[in-house]
Every structure is written in C-alpha cells, then in structure tokens.
Amino acid sequence: MSAVSSSNSLPTPESEYSRCVRVCQNRACRKAGAKSVLEAFQSHPVDNVNITASSCLGQCGNGPMVLVVPDMVWYCGVRVEEVPLVVEQHLQKNQRVEKMLYARFHPKGENN
Ligand code: FES
Numbered sequence: 001m002s003a004v005s006s007s008n009s010l011p012t013p014e015s016e017y018s019r020c021v022r023v024c025q026n027r028a029c030r031k032a033g034a035k036s037v038l039e040a041f042q043s044h045p046v047d048n049v050n051i052t053a054s055s056c057l058g059q060c061g062n063g064p065m066v067l068v069v070p071d072m073v074w075y076c077g078v079r080v081e082e083v084p085l086v087v088e089q090h091l092q093k094n095q096r097v098e099k100m101l102y103a104r105f106h107p108k109g110e111n112n
Pocket of ligand 1: 024025026027028029030055056057058059060061063065
C-alpha cells in the first residue's frame, strides 16, 4: 500500500538531478541555432540541473526549443545570449523568464 504525503512541501527528488533542461537538437531547431544554445547551457553548469540534447520536442519552427522539467516550462526561439538569463532567473532563482515563454503552452495572462 502506498503512502500519501500530507505535507504541502514539494517532494525531495531522489535522483542526482532535481531538474533537466532539454534542448532540442533535431533538424528545425538545429537550423535555428540549437547547437550553440545547448553549448551555452553546458557552459553555465548549475548544481542539480542536468543539461541534455533532446530529440524533436514536437514544436518545430518555433525553435530553438528548450523544455525545463519537471517544471514543464517551455521556452521558444531561445538565443545564445538569452541563456544566462534562463540560468540565473529560472535555474538558480526558480522564476520563469516570462518574456521567453512559449505562448502556445503558456498563454499570456495565465500563470501556468
Ligand atoms: S525540431 Fe525542435 S521541436 Fe522539432
């Protein structure tokens, strides 16, 4: 029988990483500069955050696409020069970078 936590706090991750940044490296995103975006994330390592190359995230034409899990926050059209902002604001301070959010999954005015 499984136990259900009655605590309001988020569960403590059991894996080595608490977050993963997936940077699409499929054709459309590569054409838009995703390789450099991946390299930029890799050059800004953050404790407990795993940076991975991803296959197509299913949002071709809006790339480079970046997905942060388990937050399920999507960033689109990410440029190399924007990576330090994502690293500092999202990965280190736990605040989404509103201006970079992918509107399809994060409609303006909604807090999701
Ligand atoms: S090629 Fe990147 S989302 Fe499909």
